[in-house]
Amino acid sequence: MAELGFDLRQIDETQTTNFDPIPNGIYTVQITGSEAKQNQKRNGSYVKIEFTIVDKSFNGRKLWHNFNLFNPSETAQNIGRAEIKRCILACGLPDTTKDTSYLHGKMLKVKVAIVDQKNEYGLTNVIKDFLPLDGTKQPAPQNAEQYSPQQPAPHVDQFQPVPQQPMQQPMQTASVDYTNAPRPSWMAPITR
Numbered sequence: 001m002a003e004l005g006f007d008l009r010q011i012d013e014t015q016t017t018n019f020d021p022i023p024n025g026i027y028t029v030q031i032t033g034s035e036a037k038q039n040q041k042r043n044g045s046y047v048k049i050e051f052t053i054v055d056k057s058f059n060g061r062k063l064w065h066n067f068n069l070f071n072p073s074e075t076a077q078n079i080g081r082a083e084i085k086r087c088i089l090a091c092g093l094p095d096t097t098k099d100t101s102y103l104h105g106k107m108l109k110v111k112v113a114i115v116d117q118k119n120e121y122g123l124t125n126v127i128k129d130f131l132p133l134d135g136t137k138q139p140a141p142q143n144a145e146q147y148s149p150q151q152p153a154p155h156v157d158q159f160q161p162v163p164q165q166p167m168q169q170p171m172q173t174a175s176v177d178y179t180n181a182p183r184p185s186w187m188a189p190i191t192r
Helices: 072-092
Strands: 025-038 045-053 062-068 107-116 123-131
Touching: 025 062, 045 072, 062 072, 062 123, 072 107, 072 123
Parallel strands: none
Antiparallel strands: 025 045, 025 107, 045 062, 107 123
């Protein structure tokens, strides 16, 4: 026998977390997390970014997108790098941004679609595109100097940010060995 340890009369059984996909559409989101991860084959890496919807109808719902940065497949790598560039530009940051921490707290619009994973997850949402808050495609700001590591990028205040609540499973930076991964020119060599 297992003792429950709480009073069932104090629990609202109708309150559940809905993981059904949200409808196809364009949603305003805030970037609320990012982490670097190694791919399953341990021969590449990607960045996983967490987006929190701030639109009234789905406020607080989470979406995630993986950006392939280093991959043996040149096509996958090029797609991932183009996607993260579109995301960075949609946030109003210059294309010289080199750290995902500058994205945290930024707001943008994302185009969301429903896809069938054809596995135990079934229907799920994917992010198809990244757009500035005004919904247009526009170039990055010209004044890249204002986004130096010593001075973070300004925050967009057009929308009310999502209240910071503790995540059920906080995103953590994975321990990834990048020793033999291809390195971009701006990245310092690894020394041991």
